[in-house]
């Protein structure tokens with residue numbers, strides 16, 4: 838007798854309101870299966886249908902992630918273009934430099950103010 842395929846049988850014990858195990862294995866194959874043909878862990882799965890479905894799901898998820906990344910990039914670029922930069926990393930570097938310059942300027946102004954307050958303290 839050949840070794841029978843091991844299917845993914847995802848069940849985490851259920852919730853309080855739903856403790857029933859799933860009716861089907863991951864790939865939907867019907868039939869009576871022994872406990873050693875069911876696993877909760879991908880590393881033990883040998884069923885080709887289960888593995889193919891998993892592969893497609895992972896590929897779809899990766900494509901989805903790429904689409905989201907592209908959308909975020911486009912959004913970010915739309916912002917930086919209005920700031921005069923087509924290149925996002927150039928824009929970020931320019932903004933960081935500008936922020937640092939403004940901080941420096943702010944600190945100088947504070948020092949000037951404190952100096953003036955001290956000098957003119959006797960006038961208050």
Ligand SMILES: [Zn+2]
Pocket residue numbers: 843844845862863864865866884885886887888
């Ligand atoms: Zn399967």
